[in-house]
Amino acid sequence: MRHISLWFALLLAGCGTLPQPFYGNPGPAAARLALPPAPVLMVPTPATTLLNDAAARTFASDLAAELADYDVPSVAGSIQKNNWHLQITANHDGNNVMPRYDVIGPNGRSYGKLIGHPVPAAEWAKGSPTILAKAATADAPALSKLMTSINARVQQSNPQSLENRPPRIFIGTMTGAPGDGDTTLPMDLAHVLAGPNLKLVSSKQSADFTVTGKVKAPPAKDGQMLVELDWLVRDQNNRVIGQVTQIHMLRQNDIEPYWGDVAAAAAKEAAGGIRQVVQNAILKKANPPAVKPK
Known part of the structure; x- marks a missing residue:
């Protein structure tokens, strides 16, 4: 604080x-x-990241912890009503895997997307805690900036926001x-x-x-x-x-x-x-x- x-x-x-x-x-x-305090950003276990279930849960937990270090109130867990959540996917790009992030609002709308840093596909497939932690550390700063930008847009567009009354x-x-x-x-x-x-x-x-x-x-x-x-x-x-x-x-x-x-x-x-x-x-x-x- x-x-x-x-x-x-x-x-x-x-x-x-x-x-x-x-x-x-x-x-x-x-x-x-x-x-x-800001609204909580839920980080659910992703289903389409080319990781097994255990590794996907680890990555979600790592990412939530990293975002919290950047003053984004984040919790690894399932999607909850009235909270924002981070949708995580990943796809192959040559010899790399590209994590992709989509910030979803309580209304189900997408408010911002981000492509993460590339990770060697062979390393990503192993799902080792070290590799997943490095990927979360690499992507958290840009995600934090994205959340800040989204928050500013939402506040400015809301007539009931304290910025407008x-x-x-x-x-x-x-x-x-x-x-x-x-x-x-x-x-x-x-x-x-x-x-x-x-x-x-x-x-x-x-x-x-x-x-x-x-x-x-x-x-x-x-x-x-x-x-x-x-x-x-x-x-x-x-x-x-x-x-x-x-x-x-x-x-x-x-x-x-x-x-x-x-x-x-x-x-x-x-x-x-x-x-x-x-x-x-x-x-x-x-x-x-x-x-x-x-």
């Missing part, structure tokens, strides 16, 4: 009524972004806040987060991303408490893709019984980090990383 750290250094507000403790205090965690955000619960913070903080976040490039929705099921929060506020000492706010951003698979953390020393009467201006300041500061997490998630999905060297 890859992570990108984003640091938000915003200026303290020069004017206004106090307290405004969270302005300029996004915290060290800022917004950590992980690559969202504003992301939908659901603001979930806040927990652990003293006073009225569990109610006030998400309500203030809703006021400042919505905009022309981001749409708030009323249900988690219809959202692309969900934001929830946790507050850590240990008992006050001498009227002061170190308060930590963690805003978590999750994707549709409930996977945490980013976190915005805010830390500040507060007086107990700043947030008990009412958060007031403190909640407004915290929400405004957090909104910038949350927007950045969402934007980077969209960009990451639209522009997958280049094929990494092994």
Whole structure:
């Protein structure tokens, strides 16, 4: 899993009524972004590769493992509904065997084809694990690039893709806040987060991303408490893709019984980090990383 750290250094507000403790205090965690999961590519045991059944299963397993190393979520196994799969065939070409690959979508359509590297026919016929592993290693980089290209085409042609509409955000619960913070903080976040490039929705099921929060506020000492706010951003698979953390020393009467201006300041500061997490998630999905060297 890859992570990108984003640091938000915003200026303290020069004017206004106090307290405004969270302005300029996004915290060290800022917004950590992980690559969202992609659909699984099934690699079934091929039937027409000039290999016996055992060798064909080995080749499918080798190829799935190699593709996974190139950030293509791949599993050796039978074709499954709603998943993509890789159809593998092979044919003779003189003294060589040419593996051929066809990427099949959940709708049964072919989305891209590739001819693999030639393998000496005599070696291929033996079906040795070494030869099959070398063939999988040789063809995985080009297959990974093909999958990236297919993903980009599919996303651009889908009107419901995040490339073609504003992301939908659901603001979930806040927990652990003293006073009225569990109610006030998400309500203030809703006021400042919505905009022309981001749409708030009323249900988690219809959202692309969900934001929830946790507050850590240990008992006050001498009227002061170190308060930590963690805003978590999750994707549709409930996977945490980013976190915005805010830390500040507060007086107990700043947030008990009412958060007031403190909640407004915290929400405004957090909104910038949350927007950045969402934007980077969209960009990451639209522009997958280049094929990494092994």
